[in-house]
Amino acid sequence: MHGSVQQIKSRFSLIKYLCILPFLMIIYSNCYADNHKIEVLGKGDKKPVSYASVYFEGLISLKRTYEITSEEGVANNPVHEKSIVYISLVGYKSIKDTVSPGESKTYFMEQELINLNQVVVTGTRTEKRLANTPVQTIVISNNDIQKAGSVSTLESLQDCIPGIVSIPNAMGNNMRIRGLNSRYILFMVDGERLVSEGATGNINLDQIDFNNIDRIEVVNEAAAALYGSNAVGGVINIITKKPKDKLESSINASYQSHNTKKLQIDVGSKLNKLTVMGNAFRNSSNGFDIENGPYAARYADYGAYLKAGYKFTDRFTLNLSNRFFQHELFNPGNSMNVTHDLDRKFTTGVNAEIKSKNDLNSIKISTNIDKYYTYNVLEKKHNDLEEGSDASYISTRLTDTFSSDKKWEIVAGTEQNHEQISTVTSTTLGPDPTTKRVEDINLFGQVQYTILTGFDIIAGTRYTYNNQFKSAFTPKLSLMYKKGIFTFRGGIGTAFRAPSIKELYYNFDHQGMFWIYGNPDLKAEKGLYSSLSSEITKNGINASLSVYQNKIENKITEYIIIDFERKENRFYKNVSSATLKGLDINVSYLLLKQFIIKGTYSYCNAQDDLTELQLDSNVKHSGTLSLSWKGKIINSPFSLQIDGRFNSPILYQSISVNNDGTEVTTYDKSSPYDIWKITMVKPFKIGQNLLEITMKCYNVFAFKEESFIDPGRQLMIGIRYKYR
Amino acid sequence: MMKKVLCLLVAVFIIVFSACKKNDSPAGSGETLSQFIDASSSTTWHYFSFKDTMVIGTGEENETDNAAWFARTDWDMAICRYKIRTNSGAATTAGADGGVFTFSSGISYDDITAVPDTAIFATDQEVEESGMGGTKIIVKSKAQVIQYKANEDGSLVMPPVYLQSPIYIFKTADGKNTYKVNFTQYLNESSTSGKVIFDYAILY
Numbered sequence: 001m002h003g004s005v006q007q008i009k010s011r012f013s014l015i016k017y018l019c020i021l022p023f024l025m026i027i028y029s030n031c032y033a034d035n036h037k038i039e040v041l042g043k044g045d046k047k048p049v050s051y052a053s054v055y056f057e058g059l060i061s062l063k064r065t066y067e068i069t070s071e072e073g074v075a076n077n078p079v080h081e082k083s084i085v086y087i088s089l090v091g092y093k094s095i096k097d098t099v100s101p102g103e104s105k106t107y108f109m110e111q112e113l114i115n116l117n118q119v120v121v122t123g124t125r126t127e128k129r130l131a132n133t134p135v136q137t138i139v140i141s142n143n144d145i146q147k148a149g150s151v152s153t154l155e156s157l158q159d160c161i162p163g164i165v166s167i168p169n170a171m172g173n174n175m176r177i178r179g180l181n182s183r184y185i186l187f188m189v190d191g192e193r194l195v196s197e198g199a200t201g202n203i204n205l206d207q208i209d210f211n212n213i214d215r216i217e218v219v220n221e222a223a224a225a226l227y228g229s230n231a232v233g234g235v236i237n238i239i240t241k242k243p244k245d246k247l248e249s250s251i252n253a254s255y256q257s258h259n260t261k262k263l264q265i266d267v268g269s270k271l272n273k274l275t276v277m278g279n280a281f282r283n284s285s286n287g288f289d290i291e292n293g294p295y296a297a298r299y300a301d302y303g304a305y306l307k308a309g310y311k312f313t314d315r316f317t318l319n320l321s322n323r324f325f326q327h328e329l330f331n332p333g334n335s336m337n338v339t340h341d342l343d344r345k346f347t348t349g350v351n352a353e354i355k356s357k358n359d360l361n362s363i364k365i366s367t368n369i370d371k372y373y374t375y376n377v378l379e380k381k382h383n384d385l386e387e388g389s390d391a392s393y394i395s396t397r398l399t400d401t402f403s404s405d406k407k408w409e410i411v412a413g414t415e416q417n418h419e420q421i422s423t424v425t426s427t428t429l430g431p432d433p434t435t436k437r438v439e440d441i442n443l444f445g446q447v448q449y450t451i452l453t454g455f456d457i458i459a460g461t462r463y464t465y466n467n468q469f470k471s472a473f474t475p476k477l478s479l480m481y482k483k484g485i486f487t488f489r490g491g492i493g494t495a496f497r498a499p500s501i502k503e504l505y506y507n508f509d510h511q512g513m514f515w516i517y518g519n520p521d522l523k524a525e526k527g528l529y530s531s532l533s534s535e536i537t538k539n540g541i542n543a544s545l546s547v548y549q550n551k552i553e554n555k556i557t558e559y560i561i562i563d564f565e566r567k568e569n570r571f572y573k574n575v576s577s578a579t580l581k582g583l584d585i586n587v588s589y590l591l592l593k594q595f596i597i598k599g600t601y602s603y604c605n606a607q608d609d610l611t612e613l614q615l616d617s618n619v620k621h622s623g624t625l626s627l628s629w630k631g632k633i634i635n636s637p638f639s640l641q642i643d644g645r646f647n648s649p650i651l652y653q654s655i656s657v658n659n660d661g662t663e664v665t666t667y668d669k670s671s672p673y674d675i676w677k678i679t680m681v682k683p684f685k686i687g688q689n690l691l692e693i694t695m696k697c698y699n700v701f702a703f704k705e706e707s708f709i710d711p712g713r714q715l716m717i718g719i720r721y722k723y724r
Numbered sequence: 725m726m727k728k729v730l731c732l733l734v735a736v737f738i739i740v741f742s743a744c745k746k747n748d749s750p751a752g753s754g755e756t757l758s759q760f761i762d763a764s765s766s767t768t769w770h771y772f773s774f775k776d777t778m779v780i781g782t783g784e785e786n787e788t789d790n791a792a793w794f795a796r797t798d799w800d801m802a803i804c805r806y807k808i809r810t811n812s813g814a815a816t817t818a819g820a821d822g823g824v825f826t827f828s829s830g831i832s833y834d835d836i837t838a839v840p841d842t843a844i845f846a847t848d849q850e851v852e853e854s855g856m857g858g859t860k861i862i863v864k865s866k867a868q869v870i871q872y873k874a875n876e877d878g879s880l881v882m883p884p885v886y887l888q889s890p891i892y893i894f895k896t897a898d899g900k901n902t903y904k905v906n907f908t909q910y911l912n913e914s915s916t917s918g919k920v921i922f923d924y925a926i927l928y
Contacts, residue, residue: 292876293876294875294876295873295875295876295881295885297881297885331885332873332885332887334887334888335873335885335886335887336870336886336887336888336909336910336911337884337885337886337911337915338911338912338913338915339911339915341883376915378913378914378915380913381913381914386914509766568860706875706876706877707876707877709875
């Protein structure tokens with residue numbers, strides 16, 4: 001009995017000590033932290049900067065540790081050797097310094113409107129600071145996406161790029177920018193083009209998990225010298241995340257009106273030689289079917305992404321990437337359809353980078369295969385899959401980047417592209433299964449020369465031999481001049497758009513309404529783009545103004561012939577030309593050291609030269625506005641952002657021919673509209689990890705219009721947990 | 725010999741009697757029949773007779789064939805893909821008295837037992853069908869095998885979503901009988917358009 005009491009007492013003591021121990025550890029760690037701390041304050045207001053990332057890297061061991069500043073702007077200094085410290089937080093200029101063990105330091109972070117030190121790659125195919133790239137580039141960062149509560153790549157683009165019109169359908173977002181459909185815009189992921197569907201280059205941007213986007217780079221000008229076909233009106237390059245820590249992961253879940261559910265998870269690891277990033281997502285929605293109102297089908301998407309890189313030596317790196325996406329679009333419950341659409345995409349890429357001993361040359365060899373399958377799901381045959389068609393785009397490239405000194409940089413390479421569509425049950429290329437191919441081979445080169453400090457010139461060109469339309473030669477010249485707070489950019493460049501396989505070989509009955517025929521004799525469309533821009537950055541303001549003209553010739557246009565049986569037949573022909581003239585204004589302003597206001601305005605007159613009508617779906621005046629506030633409630637930080645986009649009427653102008661041969665011009669347009677959303681993001685620090693809760697009200701004023709597929713006001717709540 | 729004659733007479737009597745029954749008595753007498761028509765060609769009309777419970781012939785969408793069929797009174801309904809004709813209005817030059825009445829959606833086929841007192845039968849008309857850049861005149865009924873789901877601005881949802889048409893009552897070419905009709909299929913299980921199945925029953 002006595003022994004039992006002793007045992008109980010000793011167990012009680014043990015439990016007591018176990019209970020006390022964590023408190024002692026917390027007190028110890030707090031004392032330690034109090035003695036060795038990194039304090040981060042705002043440069044102007046001297047207020048604590050919460051949740052800034054603080055990286056330490058030992059100068060000898062290269063060991064990395066990671067901290068987040070508390071709500072009081074304080075982080076531990078855990079280093080045991082002299083280390084480099086990096087402090088970063090989106091919206092602030094990053095800080096780099098050294099700290100010693102046991103040292104306490106205070107840093108003052110300066111707010112910045114645009115991260116001009118951001119590395120961009122799209123404008124020149126080489127890494128350049130945003131401030132130093134001669135090609136004007138708009139960057140939408142991951143933080144911009146999160147602050148705005150965006151739940152898709154398209155929404156992120158619409159938030160920041162004025163004049164985007166999207167009338168989504170089964171095949172994709174069906175985007176138009178400045179009256180140009182997606183075929184005039186080159187869409188890429190990590191520098192590799194996305195295969196598109198249909199004659200209009202329709203692309204489903206949902207194939208990219210927006211949670212896995214590091215940034216989106218938008219180049220608003222022709223870039224055919226570097227990228228070839230389609231880069232007539234601009235380039236949108238989606239750059240995916242790279243891991244930064246030994247182990248990092250995040251999970252993101254959101255629920256939106258119409259039972260729209262999105263779930264993403266990603267895991268990354270950066271070791272000495274190996275980097276791995278994996279990502280999986282599932283998105284689904286009931287869509288909406290409002291009586292006498294807009295309709296969108298129910299869908300379910302799945303996707304996964306895996307990329308890995310291995311650094312064999314300091315001079316040789318090998319990277320692999322794989323991506324899968326499935327999009328299934330269901331019929332409404334009361335339909336008589338017996339099939340529904342299902343698309344699958346597979347992308348595989350491999351690239352090797354070899355650097356010369358003197359670091360002057362960097363050779364990159366890459367191959368990227370993008371496959372796109374369409375299926376019919378046979379609902380009355382046990383949901384069997386019936387393959388409709390498959391499209392593929394295979395691109396192989398060899399690029400050499402040569403930097404002789406700080407003045408010269410040369411990028412040169414060769415590229416071979418193979419595009420193919422095979423029909424199985426799809427009859428778009430004729431009643432019988434067939435395969436159609438287009439191939440091209442390219443030589444390209446670009447030279448950047450720094451004439452004086454702050455005065456750069458870029459000259460580049462590309463020669464393309466295409467098995468269908470033969471040759472295209474696309475030279476380009478760009479200049480950048482920096483003087484004080486001003487940056488001036490100017491450029492003139494040619495571009496081309498190869499006719500799509502469907503424009504070449506279409507041969508099908510379009511739902512019994514008309515027949516559409518391709519034209520194998522189509523030539524490439526040619527573009528001539530010229531622009532001038534100026535940018536100013538000073539004391540809390542960043543503003544830019546650019547004017548441009550884009551002349552597109554040999555434009556491929558659909559024309560209609562009514563045959564003797566009164567059957568409507570549509571054909572393609574290089575018959576028209578178009579001229580786009582416009583200006584873009586971007587302004588960012590830091591107000592009262594707390595509010596960031598960003599606004600854009602775009603004017604675009606996109607006219608068909610022959611008919612003098614506006615290009616289909618052009619929006620002459622458009623803009624975006626965002627007001628972002630990083631505030632605190634009882635010392636607890638949060639961000640509140642209001643985003644708006646406003647457009648003058650979307651113009652639908654066309655000429656039709658009556659039975660008697662007379663032409664009728666139709667001038668249709670939508671109402672002018674503005675869409676607003678409010679987003680609040682509240683972060684919580686849990687140890688080294690971050691929990692963010694996002695609440696969003698989209699289309700606050702419930703704008704509705706018959707040409708506008710939007711169900712009105714939508715609410716969203718999201719939760720994100722970032723583990724490091 | 726007498727037996728043979730008697731047998732022959734009985735056989736003739738049965739044949740004549742049954743033939744009279746078919747001609748004089750409406751098909752099914754209220755019971756529902758089902759009919760399949762392969763109307764997958766976008767230019768061929770299939771002319772159907774309710775009394776004969778069969779397609780009695782086909783004609784192309786051209787002036788010659790149309791004129792020939794418009795002069796006949798032995799068909800009641802014609803189908804070409806999703807389009808329908810009744811032997812009435814612009815689709816008759818022989819004074820046929822067909823037509824169609826459309827129920828409002830939500831009324832089920834089984835619930836319909838009689839022609840509503842207020843029913844007005846629509847006749848076929850010449851309709852100007854316009855696509856981008858071209859128009860053509862076609863004679864057809866307002867009734868359709870299926871309805872296309874449309875966006876708010878009238879443009880069709882793509883890819884097409886086919887919705888079930890409401891229940892129709894068709895009047896025969898002679899104007900004497902009416903049949904309720906429910907189109908139950910437009911696409912076959914392999915999703916080929918124009919594989920039409922409809923249920924029908926005489927109302928009086």
